Amino acid sequence: MPQILLQKRDAASIKHVHLNRGRYVLRVTVPEDFRDIIGKRELVEPLDDDKKTAERMSHGVIAGSLDQLEQARESLTAQ
Numbered sequence: 001m002p003q004i005l006l007q008k009r010d011a012a013s014i015k016h017v018h019l020n021r022g023r024y025v026l027r028v029t030v031p032e033d034f035r036d037i038i039g040k041r042e043l044v045e046p047l048d049d050d051k052k053t054a055e056r057m058s059h060g061v062i063a064g065s066l067d068q069l070e071q072a073r074e075s076l077t078a079q
Contacts (some may be wrong), residue, residue, distance in 0.1 A: 010013060013059055014055060015056070015062075016028050016062055016065075017047065017054065017055075017058050019066070020072040022049055023046060023047070023049045024046075024048060024049070024054035024058075025044055025045065025046050025047060025049070026043075026044065026045040026046075026047055026058055026061050026062060026065065027042055027043070027044050028042065028043040028062070028065045028066070028069070029041070029042050030042060030043060030069065030072075031069070034069060034072040034073065034076065037072040037075055037076060038068065038069075038072050042064045043068065043069075045061050045065070047061065
């Protein structure tokens, strides 16, 4: 039977998730146009030190961060 090599998928390979000092954190860069509205250059949220838990948490946190950017976009276009 041929052996299939699977690429190791780790939480740090998820876009916006980074390992920082033993903990996984979510980092989303705020586009320059929205920085005055949001008041930050980057949205940073701590996740967990466990890979699997951080991966599960990341999906909801990413969605929340992207929703925040979408609200800023709507606010900018409404002006």
